[in-house]
Amino acid sequence: xxxxxxxxxxxxxxxxxxxxxxxxxxxxxxxxxxxxxxxxxxxxxxxxxxxxxxxxxxxxxxxxxxxxxxxxxxxxxxxxxxxxxxxxxxxxxxxxxxxxxxxxxxxxxxxxxxxxxxxxxxxxxxxxxxxxxxxxxxxxxxxxxxxxxxxxxxxxxxxxxxxxxxxxxxxxxxxxxxxxxxxxxxxxxxxxxxxxxxxxxxxxxxxxxxxxxxxxxxxxxxxxxxxxxxxxxxxxxxxxxxxxxxxxxxxxxxxxxxxxxxxxxx
Amino acid sequence: xxxxxxxxxxxxxxxxxxxxxxxxxxxxxxxxxxxxxxxxxxxxxxxxxxxxxxxxxxxxxxxxxxxxxxxxxxxxxxxxxxxxxxxxxxxxxxxxxxxxxxxxxxxxxxxxxxxxxxxxxxxxxxxxxxxxxxxxxxxxxxxxxxxxxxxxxxxxxxxxxxxxxxxxxxxxxxxxxxxxxxxxxxxxxxxxxxxxxxxxxxxxxxxxxxxxxxxxxxxxxxxxxxxxxxxxxxxxxxxxxxxxxxxxxxxxxxxxxxxxx
Numbered sequence: 001x002x003x004x005x006x007x008x009x010x011x012x013x014x015x016x017x018x019x020x021x022x023x024x025x026x027x028x029x030x031x032x033x034x035x036x037x038x039x040x041x042x043x044x045x046x047x048x049x050x051x052x053x054x055x056x057x058x059x060x061x062x063x064x065x066x067x068x069x070x071x072x073x074x075x076x077x078x079x080x081x082x083x084x085x086x087x088x089x090x091x092x093x094x095x096x097x098x099x100x101x102x103x104x105x106x107x108x109x110x111x112x113x114x115x116x117x118x119x120x121x122x123x124x125x126x127x128x129x130x131x132x133x134x135x136x137x138x139x140x141x142x143x144x145x146x147x148x149x150x151x152x153x154x155x156x157x158x159x160x161x162x163x164x165x166x167x168x169x170x171x172x173x174x175x176x177x178x179x180x181x182x183x184x185x186x187x188x189x190x191x192x193x194x195x196x197x198x199x200x201x202x203x204x205x206x207x208x209x210x211x212x213x214x215x216x217x218x219x220x221x222x223x224x225x226x227x228x229x230x231x232x233x234x235x236x237x238x239x240x241x242x243x244x245x246x247x248x249x250x251x252x253x254x255x256x257x258x259x260x261x262x263x264x265x266x
Numbered sequence: 267x268x269x270x271x272x273x274x275x276x277x278x279x280x281x282x283x284x285x286x287x288x289x290x291x292x293x294x295x296x297x298x299x300x301x302x303x304x305x306x307x308x309x310x311x312x313x314x315x316x317x318x319x320x321x322x323x324x325x326x327x328x329x330x331x332x333x334x335x336x337x338x339x340x341x342x343x344x345x346x347x348x349x350x351x352x353x354x355x356x357x358x359x360x361x362x363x364x365x366x367x368x369x370x371x372x373x374x375x376x377x378x379x380x381x382x383x384x385x386x387x388x389x390x391x392x393x394x395x396x397x398x399x400x401x402x403x404x405x406x407x408x409x410x411x412x413x414x415x416x417x418x419x420x421x422x423x424x425x426x427x428x429x430x431x432x433x434x435x436x437x438x439x440x441x442x443x444x445x446x447x448x449x450x451x452x453x454x455x456x457x458x459x460x461x462x463x464x465x466x467x468x469x470x471x472x473x474x475x476x477x478x479x480x481x482x483x484x485x486x487x488x489x490x491x492x493x494x495x496x497x498x499x500x501x502x503x504x505x506x507x508x509x510x511x512x513x514x515x516x517x518x519x520x521x522x523x524x525x526x527x
Contacts, residue, residue, distance in 0.1 A: 159317060160347050163335050164361045174363075178351040255351045255390050 043225040048232065051225040055214075065233065067210040068199055071127070072241075075134025075202075076195045080188065082135065083142025090143075091150025092172075101147070108140045113201055120205065130202035137198035138191040145187020149180035182256060185249045189242055196238045211237075267292055268314070268414055268446060273323035275309050282471035283309040286323065289465060289474065293413065294444040298457035298464045300500065302508050306472020307450040311416050314448065315341045327414060340412035340445075344419045346399035348391040354378070354402050355387040361410045377405040380439065397428040401435070408439060417449040421456065430488075433459055437484065454504070458496050459486055466500065468507040475507040 025045045032039035039047065055061035086104070090097040115136060116129075123129040153176060161175040203212020211230045218226035268291040275284040284306035291297050299307050312318040314325050316335040325332040327339065340361075348357045359374040378384045381401040391399060400420060407415060417436075421429040433456060440447060451457050457464045461480055468475035480496050487493060 156343070156345065156347050157349065159343075160349065160360075162317060163315065163341055165335050165337065170363075174360075175349070178349070181351075255392070 041224055043228055047225045048228045051223075051229045052233070055226075055229065061233075064209055064211050064214055064230075065237070067207075068203065068212065069237070071130050071134060071202065071210065072192075072195045072199045075131045075199070076138050076192055078131065079135040079138025079191060079195065080142050083139045083187075083191065084146055084184075087143040087146025088150065091147040092176075097147070104140075104143060108144075112136050112140075112198065116201070116205055125206050130199075130205070130207070133202045134195050134198045137194040141190040141194060142187050145183055145190070146180065149183035149187075150176060152183075153179045181249075182253055185245065185253065189245055192241055192245065193238070196234065196241075200234070267328060268448075269324075269326045270310075270314070271324050271326075273310065273313055273320045273325060275306070275313060275318065276321045284313070284320075285471035285473045287467075287472070287474055288323075291446055291448065293446055296440070296447040296449070296460055296462045298449045298451055298461035299467060300451055300454065300457050300464055300504065301467030301472070301475070302469050302504070304472070305467040305469035305507075307467060308418055309472065310467075311341070311418050311448065311450050314414070315339060315416050317341075337410070338413040339416065340407035340410065340414070341416040341418065342400075342403050342407045342420045344422055346391070346396075346403040348394075348399055348402055348406075350391050352391075353387065354383065354389050354391065354394070357391065357402055358405045358409055360406055373409055377409045380442075381405045381435070396424055397432060400424065400432060404432075404436065404439065408443075408445075411443055412445055414446040414448065417447065417451075419450055419452065422452060429453075429456070434485075436460070454497055454500050455488065457500060458482075458493060459488060464500050466503045466507050476503040478503060 028039075028042070029044045029046060031037050032044040043051075052061065055064075086100065090100050090104075112133065115133060119129040119132050123132055157179060158171070158175060161171045166174060199210070200212045200215070203210040204216060207213040207216075211234055214230040215227055218224065218230065270287055270289045270291075272286045272288055273284060274282070274286055276282045283304075287306070287310060289297075299310065301307055309318070313320045314332065316325075316332050316339065319333055327336065330336075332339065348354075349360065352360065355374050355378065358377050359370050362370045362373060365373070375384070375387075378387055381404060383398060383401060383405075386394065386398065386402075391402070394402065404420075420436075421432050424432065436447075437460065447460070449457070449460060458480055464478045464480060465474060466476040466478065467473065478496070478499050482492060482496065
């Protein structure tokens with residue numbers, strides 16, 4: 001009685017998640033194939049796939065993906081660096097927190113898209129304004145995550161560091177950094193998610209390449225298959241980069257005694 | 267020698283936790299500090315450790331004033347407080363970062379052997395039982411060879427059997443280098459098993475009430491009549507420290523009174 005469900009869950013759990021989208025996709029494919037719908041506004045999977053293949057063959061796809069990846073990558077790095085630095089400063093020095101945090105929280109309350117006109121005026125229509133917008137999106141979750149993590153480091157663990165007379169830098173390196181690492185990884189993943197969100201907004205404002213451009217282009221030329229193709233690629237890239245962060249940090253977080261580990265994670 | 271002179275601590279909220287506590291503790295002596303809750307035991311220990319500064323009065327170790335954590339003073343807390351991201355071996359070696367790696371490894375290996383956890387060197391703290399984790403904490407505090415080791419109710423979270431086992435183990439480890447041990451406890455049994463001298467404190471504000479020398483040879487037999495009579499002495503003193511009426515000594519010796527909090 002105990003063996004069967006565990007074997008089922010081991011192999012069937014990932015498959016279970018695929019059941020719904022696969023059924024819907026195959027169902028729609030079948031509906032179009034049987035002529036119940038012409039599939040013009042909602043293209044069947046085969047047509048989306050064909051569009052992707054065509055884009056890939058012409059070299060267009062690589063160019064668009066490269067442009068988007070470059071923007072997300074650079075915006076993410078800038079946002080992470082700024083968020084980590086300011087978050088660490090605000091978490092570590094209470095004076096800096098009282099000075100900085102109210103302003104940053106007020107800025108956070110502004111929907112980031114509202115910056116777009118200003119960024120275009122300041123930084124021009126090309127790459128700089130796009131990357132700035134993405135960096136802003138990434139900055140806030142990373143800043144909040146780092147500051148919150150530092151503020152919630154267990155006083156008892158810090159006392160162990162004090163007992164062994166760690167200097168300031170040693171306390172940061174040997175106690176604070178490892179203690180905030182799990183929360184930091186989460187904030188990186190949230191930040192990356194927002195980076196992907198904002199790259200679309202950024203590419204809506206006058207781009208000539210990038211996956212967001214494919215979306216706009218598909219809308220203006222009435223090519224829904226191209227829109228869905230771009231969405232699918234966004235999904236794949238988003239999941240892939242998130243997974244990269246997860247994989248890269250697994251060796252650093254092996255020590256965690258967490259609920260998720262026992263359950264086999266997400 | 268560790269000298270405490272008129273050590274007082276008043277917290278910012280006005281609570282007077284400790285009032286003019288004085289004591290002199292010889293090198294290698296084992297002292298237990300016992301008392302009702304709120305008698306300032308932990309406050310006193312934190313002042314000796316240099317974690318909190320006394321409001322007035324001085325703590326000196328061999329004529330050196332202690333106002334911040336000192337290399338010659340180690341502490342073991344009620345919880346093991348192991349660093350969860352370090353293996354058991356790295357936790358034990360935490361205070362030895364200044365030593366060359368080979369020397370550190372040797373010391374850690376000997377300490378692991380000594381606390382009987384050699385097979386757990388590479389384990390994570392989360393994989394240890396409560397007693398094993400506290401053994402690692404003991405090893406971590408002892409491995410830099412402190413002259414004074416402070417223990418803040420170190421065994422109170424463990425079951426009775428493990429507690430006994432660790433008490434004996436602690437004495438065994440103490441015999442290696444004979445540091446001064448200052449042990450805060452609720453447990454009269456523990457105080458009498460371990461200590462050369464029991465300091466009884468009295469609450470609100472915390473101050474020294476009584477001292478009882480335990481002139482018993484080691485190893486001590488927990489079931490001997492002499493052991494019992496020392497226990498009764500401590501219990502009677504504790505009762506008086508709380509201004510309880512003590513009709514006669516036998517009445518205070520109920521089974522429920524072996525633990526105090």
